[in-house]
Amino acid sequence: MERKHFKQETIRERNGAEMEYIDMHVHSTFSDGTCTPEELVQIAQEKNLKAFVLTDHDTVAGVEQTIKAAEGSGVLVLPGIEVSAVYQSKDIHILGYDVDIHNEEFLEQLDHYQKERENRNDRMIQLLAEHGFSISKKKIEERFPGAVMTRAHFARYLCDEGQVSTVREAFEKYIGVGCPCYLPKKEITPEEAMRCIQIAGGHPVLAHPMLYHMERREIEVLVRYLISLGLEGIEAIYSNNSKEEEQYLRQLAKKFGLYITGGSDFHGSNKPAIQMGTGKNNIRVPAELLKNIWKN
Secondary structure, eight states: OOOOOOOGGGGSOBTTTBOOEEEEEEOOTTTTOSSOHHHHHHHHHHTTOSEEEEOOBTOOTTHHHHHHHTTTTTOEEEEEEEEEEEETTEEEEEEEESOOTTOHHHHHHHHHHHHHHHHHHHHHHHHHHHTTOOOOHHHHHHHSTTOOOOHHHHHHHHHHTTSSSOHHHHIIIIISTTSTTOOOOOOOOHHHHHHHHHHTTOEEEEOOGGGGOOOHHHHHHHHHHHHHTTOOEEEEEETTOOHHHHHHHHHHHHHHTOEEEEEOOBOGGGSTTOBTTTBTTTOOEEGGGGGGTOOO
16 A cells, blocks of 8 residues: 555635544554444544544554545545553553554564464453353454454453443453453563554654553653654543643643644444544544644
């Protein structure tokens, strides 16, 4: 696939007043979302979004299908990824924008992450079975074909099969951190996550900093550290952020000369309170933010 660049004319203001909006943080069935690429495009049309970035966890497998699904729709789909890492025993996420989805070294690294994830998943499925649940790798793969499996898929399967009452129950009692069927991930360092994005020519952005339950001085230390590795931006407009938190992140980005991005973190029914394009606090992400990354 030829790398696409965002056209300036798609981010103009209409009649000097009505802005065009986007979503820079969206997940599909290729990771832990519940909407197919085709469904995402349909929702984007219904929400009157000009564009969205597909940012599945540790995979770009769904990008080409989503771009193809959007042909003729009036919705622009752009390539991205969300890479997980561990920083001082906390999970953090780095968004990678405009990654080259055909870069061989990049794909090899993602394949390595996938194999590590599969080993962990196999062991967690075994633990769930030992705790009396009717679950197997084959059943999960049949239910979620082609997906990059996560704990969210286990929880959804158990809920759909009536073995737990809710997805939340599955996490709180069985597969959440510290629960009997939970196993920690093999740690990927921030350096590795940043390099993974950079080798594909991508632009690294710190995702949802307020979710990491850090003091603000700790967030600033994290940002300084990531800047030393090549961080370019901060996701300031986000579903869970209060207005005050968004303003803080805008100021933090300005302080360090970073740009801001924004997104809903849409996962479909896995996070039912979050809507594509508007999140759960009626966020709006102006299309002009794409100019920081797709410059032509």
